[in-house]
Amino acid sequence: MLQKSRxxxxxSYKLRDRMKNQISRVLQVLQEMHQKREEKKLNLGKLSEAINMxxxxxxxMCKSYEAAMQERTQWWESYKVCQLVEKEQELCIFYEKLNVLVKMIEDSNxxxxxMEDEISNLKIEQKDQERQNNLLMKQFSSKRALEEESILLRIxxxxxxxRLTELEKAFVNQTRARKLSGKDPSPEELIKKIEQLEVHLADKEIQLLEMELVYEQVTRLSQRFQIKAExxxxDTLHLAKKVNELQAQIREHTCKMIAVVAELSMRQAKCMTLQQEMTDKELQLDCQRRVEQGMPPSDSIEDEWLRCLQDQHxxxxxxxxxxxxxxxxEFPNGVYTTAELRPNAYIPIDDPLPVPKHYGALAPFKPTEPGANIRHIRKPKYKPIEI
Known part of the structure; x- marks a missing residue:
């Protein structure tokens, strides 16, 4: 009993010391929290001043930005109006010039x-006259040649x-002579055939001249179409150049629009960041006001603090x-063990007072309990002792 009371x-002494240590730690933590609270108050004051600034x-900046945007829009609108008026005037002048040139080109065409039709008609008439003259000359020349040829043929x-009469007279054996079949055409028949051939040749020449005229007309039409194609x-080249210029202007305007949109997005991002900072500063100011009123900075912080206290307890x-x-x-000597307790003292029987005494160095031996591997060991067979 005395040992237990000790x-x-x-x-109890140890518990008292522990409680004192814990109380001192809690006081130190409270003092540190009070210091942090004062520092946070100072920081909140500084932050509120920075927020106001x-x-x-x-x-x-918003006022200056709005004024700059208004000036820019006014200047841009006035500039656009002036440019549009100038471009419209130039376009009207160009259209007038173009109409005049188109009329002149149509008249000249x-x-x-x-003139080309008149020239073609005159050429056709000229060729007809030449053909008639050629026919007359051919007929006249052919008549003379035929007369001369007929004289030569008669001779x-x-x-x-x-010669034939001479040969007949000179030929003795008249049985060997053989007359040829057929008839020799007369000079009149030959002249008729020649005239027919000349008429046929004249027809062919007329057809050839007609084909030449058709060929010339086709070539003239093809040249006209070629000129129109050129x-x-x-015109297509001029239109392509104009389209390229318009596309270049469109690209330039799109690049300007993209730049303006990018600038606007940057401004919007800056405004969003400033709004976020403003909301953060407002939250800090609200926390400061609640702390000054003796309330927690926010409900979430209060819940977290209560949760921390519960965890600590x-x-x-x-x-x-x-x-x-x-x-x-724990044993009295301060040794902690999980082993089974064994008696290290005994109560003597002869002693009238039941006071336990230690065994000292002569403690009784306690054998270990047999393990699970004892089943693999055979029991020894003792041999009988022969005397």
């Missing part, structure tokens, strides 16, 4: 076409007849319980 007394700067005919190429209770269990399991 143990309880020492345990930033709000003033923001208002000034009509005149050229009329040759008379010569051949004389003029169309020039729970850990403290667990530590106390653990210490109490350790003290219960």
């Amino acid at each position: 143990l309880q007394h020492s345990h 930033l709000e003033q700067k923001k208002l000034h 009509l005149k050229i076409q009329n 040759q005919l008379s010569e051949m007849k004389d 003029n169309g190429k020039e 729970r850990r403290q209770a667990d530590a106390e319980k653990k210490a109490r269990l350790a003290e219960e399991d």
